[in-house]
Amino acid sequence: MAAYILKRLLLMVPTLFGVMLITFVITQFVPGGPVEQLMSQMQGQHGGGEASSGVEGLYRGAKGLDAGRLAELRALYGFDKPAWQRFVEMMGNYLTFDLGDSYFHHSSVIELVVDKLPVSISLGMWTFFITYLTCIPLGIAKAVRDGSTFDIVTSTLILVGYAIPGFVLGITLLVLFGGGSFWDLFPLRGLTSDDWAELSLFGKLTDYLWHMTLPVVASVVGSFAVMTMLTKNSFLEEIRKQYVLTARAKGLSEARVLYKHVFRNAIIPLVTNFPAAFLGAFFAGSLLIETIFSLDGLGLLSYESVIKRDYPVVLGTLYLFTLLGLLTKLLTDIAYVLVDPRIQFDSLER
Numbered sequence: 409m410a411a412y413i414l415k416r417l418l419l420m421v422p423t424l425f426g427v428m429l430i431t432f433v434i435t436q437f438v439p440g441g442p443v444e445q446l447m448s449q450m451q452g453q454h455g456g457g458e459a460s461s462g463v464e465g466l467y468r469g470a471k472g473l474d475a476g477r478l479a480e481l482r483a484l485y486g487f488d489k490p491a492w493q494r495f496v497e498m499m500g501n502y503l504t505f506d507l508g509d510s511y512f513h514h515s516s517v518i519e520l521v522v523d524k525l526p527v528s529i530s531l532g533m534w535t536f537f538i539t540y541l542t543c544i545p546l547g548i549a550k551a552v553r554d555g556s557t558f559d560i561v562t563s564t565l566i567l568v569g570y571a572i573p574g575f576v577l578g579i580t581l582l583v584l585f586g587g588g589s590f591w592d593l594f595p596l597r598g599l600t601s602d603d604w605a606e607l608s609l610f611g612k613l614t615d616y617l618w619h620m621t622l623p624v625v626a627s628v629v630g631s632f633a634v635m636t637m638l639t640k641n642s643f644l645e646e647i648r649k650q651y652v653l654t655a656r657a658k659g660l661s662e663a664r665v666l667y668k669h670v671f672r673n674a675i676i677p678l679v680t681n682f683p684a685a686f687l688g689a690f691f692a693g694s695l696l697i698e699t700i701f702s703l704d705g706l707g708l709l710s711y712e713s714v715i716k717r718d719y720p721v722v723l724g725t726l727y728l729f730t731l732l733g734l735l736t737k738l739l740t741d742i743a744y745v746l747v748d749p750r751i752q753f754d755s756l757e758r
Contacts, residue, residue: 420738424734428499428502428726429495431726436491502724507720507724507727510713511716511720517721520721521706524706524709526599527703527705527706530599531697531703535624535627540635543639544678546632547636547637547638548639548643548671550563551639551640551641552666563637569632570632574627574629575696575700578697578700586622594618595619598619598701599620601615601619623703643671645674646674652670681740713725
């Protein structure tokens with residue numbers, strides 16, 4: 409196991425380096441970089457984001473920028489250096505988790521991620537727990553009642569929910585329950601009310617849950633189908649195996665057969681996906697859901713960073729999320745072996 413883990417850790421280095429190199433090269437050819445956007449803003453056009461206060465003295469009025477001022481502006485963002493030198497310096501800083509500073513937000517990338525993370529954690533964690541706690545029992549019930557009216561009706565409902573895009577469901581919920589045209593039952597935006605600091609502990613908890621209801625429903629409904637059907641099919645596959653027939657022939661009750669023998673084998677595919685789903689909940693940012701419900705999270709940050717060409721945020725968050733993704737893949741393999749002793753690390757290497 410130790411040799412396999414070490415090998416996977418070593419393979420992460422070229423993988424991470426390759427991802428960052430490809431992305432960095434692509435950003436060099438994308439038109440409308442931060443310098444151009446700042447020039448447009450300074451000349452009264454519709455550029456994106458706030459300009460850094462350190463460039464206010466570079467503007468010379470409606471006549472634009474001369475070559476000297478433009479050179480100063482490029483030096484401010486570090487574009488006066490060759491691309492290869494900027495990439496080497498960037499990767500050197502990333503090794504110490506110095507992800508740089510945003511061009512437009514007046515803060516470091518780490519601070520931005522930490523600031524936006526509570527929103528994405530709130531949305532992702534509730535989606536994660538509700539999905540697992542609902543879909544596993546529902547999938548088991550469908551497997552036991554395969555082909556029954558209950559199975560057909562629930563399959564129809566979850567497939568309809570899966571077919572509805574999350575942002576469409578979110579808009580529908582706002583119209584129905586957010587005071588749009590029908591009932592004003594839930595707030596339209598944010599995680600908390602304006603008077604949240606003045607509320608009691610119980611009041612803060614209920615206010616938070618009140619705000620999270622519609623976004624979580626919009627996020628979680630589309631997740632039910634995949635997890636439920638995966639659970640059902642996994643249990644059906646085990647139920648049809650010979651050892652289940654043998655256990656029933658020995659006179660064991662259906663509950664004992666299901667939860668003592670079938671459950672521990674059928675749950676393996678779900679458990680092995682647990683690390684990826686759990687860690688992904690911390691950094692899962694749904695752009696459309698966050699936009700609809702005015703939730704300022706990582707999804708909205710990533711989108712705005714790409715639009716504004718805020719390269720430190722784009723590349724810094726990519727580095728962080730890629731590294732976490734690679735570690736999660738390793739944790740998933742380890743969980744697979746721990747849950748199912750029949751799987752050996754030698755077989756995973758093939």
